[in-house]
Amino acid sequence: MSVLKVIELLxxxxxxxxxxxxxxxxxxxxxxxxxxxxxxxxxxxxxxEGKISEYRATLKVTFELE
Structure with a gap:
């Protein structure tokens, strides 16, 4: 049986x-x-000053617990 966890990253x-x-x-x-x-x-x-200076992303990452 697998157990997965989700974390949020910025x-x-x-x-x-x-x-x-x-x-x-x-x-x-x-x-x-x-x-x-x-x-x-x-x-x-x-x-x-009217231009994008930084792109930002919020991610949900799923990984399997050992």
């Missing part, structure tokens, strides 16, 4: 929402093992 990037998600998973995988899936819950951006 990440940001100056490049894109996709890059923010990649960074979040790369960082989480250093301490969280058995990551199975990721769900992009929300996306937002910071705006400075």
């Amino acid at each position: 990440a940001s990037s100056t490049v894109s929402w996709e890059d923010a998600a990649h960074k979040a998973i790369a960082k989480a995988s250093k301490s969280v093992k058995n990551i199975r899936s990721v769900y992009i819950k929300d996306q937002s951006a910071a705006v400075v």
Whole structure:
């Protein structure tokens, strides 16, 4: 029987929402093992002088407990 846990991560990037998600998973995988899936819950951006300065993503990450 598998037991899965879901955690929520927040990440940001100056490049894109996709890059923010990649960074979040790369960082989480250093301490969280058995990551199975990721769900992009929300996306937002910071705006400075009429231009996007930072992309932000909220992710739900599912992993299997050992």
